[in-house]
Amino acid sequence: MPDVLNFHFEVDGDDFKSAGHASFICKKNLRQLGISPEIIRRVSIAMYEGEINMVIHARGGSADVNVYEDCIEIILADKGPGIKNIKQAMQEGYSTATDNIRSLGFGAGMGLPNMKRYTDYMDIKSTVGEGTTITMKVNFE
Amino acid sequence: MKISAIKDLLEADVVCNEEGLNRHVYSACGSDMMSDVLAFVKDQAVLLTGLVNSQVIRTAEMMDMNCIVFVRSKVPTAEMIELAKDSGIVLLTTTKRMYEACGILFSNGLVSNRVKDA
Incomplete structure (x- = not known):
């Protein structure tokens, strides 16, 4: 097993304004490692969408970004309400967000599809009433 | 297209990062x-929006965009300006509405971009 570099972030669920801060810091960190801008962008967008989801739906959570030799892994974990129907949640345009969230520019039902679009691997484990853990990977090619 | 040309075409005011006007989009x-913006990938792009909150700046940051134009005379908050300064994103504001602003840029050769395929 190669050495792993880990970045850990706590995502504050109470403040929509600060959502995205962890993704911003993560992006800065990845830049310092000399990783290609395209890979960094894909990781950043996937993490940012996940971060927004955690703030909107789950009152925050945690984000871990692990840099391996061949890929970057993003693990987003929350103790929110869980996702009832993952297949439905993955459909573009499907959203349970409120009008208030839509007025803030999110809740278009693109979050999870975007996370899948920009990553090479995505797994969602969710239990209603307990929380959701999403694992994503972006390969260095 | 240079950001300075966008400023001129849209008769826009520069809110911050004036030194970035020479950059190209x-x-x-x-x-x-x-999220619709995040579904579309390309760096050195400009974002036109009527939305005013800090997530607009964050979104542009994640996408490596280097200019945001606020349409319909929308004015970014002090917090947004600080975030944009940190990231070197040029903020412009125009009185033109979204449809008109997009139309002017498009007809002057700034095309849209494809949505990245899954």
């Missing part, structure tokens, strides 16, 4: 829904 995206 190669594509544009107009939306108030940030």
Whole structure:
């Protein structure tokens, strides 16, 4: 097993304004490692969408970004309400967000599809009433 | 297209990062829904939006965009300006509405961009 570099972030669920801060810091960190801008962008967008989801739906959570030799892994974990129907949640345009969230520019039902679009691997484990853990990977090619 | 040309075409005011006006953008995206913006990938792009909150700046940051135009005379908050300064994103504000602003840029050669395929 190669050495792993880990970045850990706590995502504050109470403040929509600060959502995205962890993704911003993560992006800065990845830049310092000399990783290609395209890979960094894909990781950043996937993490940012996940971060927004955690703030909107789950009152925050945690984000871990692990840099391996061949890929970057993003693990987003929350103790929110869980996702009832993952297949439905993955459909573009499907959203349970409120009008208030839509007025803030999110809740278009693109979050999870975007996370899948920009990553090479995505797994969602969710239990209603307990929380959701999403694992994503972006390969260095 | 240079950001300075966008400023002139849209008769826009510069809110911050005036030193970035010489940079080029190669594509544009107009939306108030940030997830729609995030579905479209290309760096050196300009974002046109009527939405005013810090997530607009964050979204542009994640996408490596280097200019945001606020349409319909929308004015970014002090917090947004600070975030944009940190990231070197040029903020412009124009009185033109979204449809007109997009139309002017498009007809002057700034095309939109494809949505990245899954």
